[in-house]
Amino acid sequence: MSYLRAVLKNDTALEISHLKKIISLGKQLNINTSKYENELLKLTKKQQDKKTLPEIKPKKQEPKPQITSIESSKYTIEKVYTKDNMIIIDFYHQVSKNHINYEIEKTKYANYYLFNLKGSFKDAEPTKLELTNINRIYVLQKQTNLLQIKVKNKNSLKPIYIINNKRIIIKFPTIQNTTNNIVNKTTTTTSKTTSKNVPKDIALSINKYKKKIVVIDAGHGGKDAGAVGPGDKYEKTVVLSIGKYLYNILKQKGYEVYITRNNDRFIKVRNRTVLANNKNADIFLSIHANSVPKSKAHTIHGIETFFLSPARSERAKRVAAKENQSDIRTMSDATQESFLMVLNQSKITASNKLAIDVQQNMLYSLQKKYKDVVDGGVREGPFWVLVGAQMPSILIEVGYISHPKESKRLYNRYYQELLAKGIANGIDSYFLKNP
Ligand SMILES: [Zn+2]
Structure with a gap:
């Protein structure tokens, strides 16, 4: 449990002590612990670096718009x-x-x-x-x-x-009862969404009094290509392009935006949320593309949005297993279980809400031009990339790169832009309802 909290809190000292325990246990059991020793070395160094770093500066105050006094006799x-x-x-x-x-x-x-x-x-x-x-x-x-x-x-x-x-x-949004931490089960269950009830671009007229901070994670990169579709179409390429579109749209809308990578480079899964935590982000979005084996490639397509929680369905577990494999520290099933046990229930609920808004708006945006885009629904799953994030976070599977037609669309810049616009509108919608 202490280790779980350490990672969630980004507490290096605790992580170090846990790693030391793993190493000593591994040695007793005659298991190769070099991987953990390397990790320990890095963490120790990181901790030393941290100590020499100056205190984190307080957040810069946004310049207040000046209200100029214009002499006017007329009432406005x-x-x-x-x-x-x-x-x-x-x-x-x-x-x-x-x-x-x-x-x-x-x-x-x-x-x-x-x-x-x-x-x-x-x-x-x-x-x-x-x-x-x-x-x-x-x-x-x-x-x-x-x-x-x-x-x-x-x-x-x-x-x-x-x-x-x-x-x-x-x-003045209704004052919420903060003492009530028990979340009704029905609010967190996965739901199939329809694109019918999405308000039209309400987002355009909204101005937030405080800039919201969004961290975009473009999945995979570098040596990790992610899923590969027919004709050598790479997940890492698709998600980077969509991530960049999203970055620009959100900037234009007035958000404070960061992206984990803006070129083709490898980033460890556990480092992706570090940026989000350091920037004190309000939300974290990880963008991915899905795939299935060749035998099913022609039949399975569509968009899905996942939020982090202990997976219940086999399907969610499968997707999670695939997205998790690129780089994680090996964890026993028991460790995984307990990891998910410490997840904050209110964060899960917020992530679920965000997932619904993003999913609905992506579909709404795409289905104006591409009527046959399939709604794979909002789902929950144990994605390690989301575990470390201290804020509501989701993982978007923008489509199946294994599907012949969908993979072509995913490489189409216009389609990518529609997807990004949909995600951005979903974010607007989420913040409007959850300021
Ligand atoms: Zn992926």
Whole structure:
């Protein structure tokens, strides 16, 4: 158990002590332990390097958008009102993210959520707003062209705002009961998704108050080609290309994005999540392509999204076995079992939600042009690449490279871009619902 926690927490000291135990046990049993000794040597070195490194710098504050005061006698804000746990601000003109600036002030007694809006509102003083579960809302004309909405609350709130045309909506997602850690089984069971109920590009109008951090992992690379399809089509090539498209789309949408590799090089499975943990990522996505033996190559195709959990189905176990084989430390079945036992249940639930949003949006994006793309559903499985990630994480199998038609599509740049757009929309959708 201690070893599991060590890896999950990225605790080198604990890993070292565990490795030492394995080595001494191996020697007693006359087993070759050179592999573990090498690992131990590396970890010891890593630990020494770490000690000489300076303290991790605090995260850089994003520059706050400046709200300039423009002298204007005209009122630019038509209405400010509340509805269904939202504050709605209607402008006389189109608004952009430059019209709002959000900050939090925390004091010993209460939290103040300040929304600074570029604009002037005639009825600022007499306006009184009320929302359930929120202590107080003030609307103040601070300057000629600066309206402030100040929300005071004892409990922590996680507001999001949406900018749409001439309107800004400030939403307060229902305060969750954090004491309830028992997750209803039905929320984590795998589900077949349909692409019918996906909202249309809602993502475009969303602005997040804090940049979300996404780490993309392009699977395999270098000496590890991953699955190989007909005509020497490599999984490592397909997933790198899709990963790069996704990287650019997410950057454009305003996310802070990192990718584990942007060229054809080998990375150990266990090092892939290190980047995500170091960057304190909000989500981690590993991109892969699936394959089946030749006898089934013509019949099996489609997209699947996996999230990490103790695998239940044989199919999930098979896929996991394939994706895991490239580079992992050998683990006994008992170790694997206990590894999965320590998984955080709330992380599993969040990963499941993310998987559903991504799967739905990928299909929605592709099926506009390619009607016959098959929905392989959202599934769970014991993927080691996801084990080390401290944040919600998923593994996407973008299709079967073993299938003649699908492998051709997977090499098609337009198809790759549609896939990436779908994934990006899925991410938007996930953060909208889980800010
Ligand atoms: Zn793979």
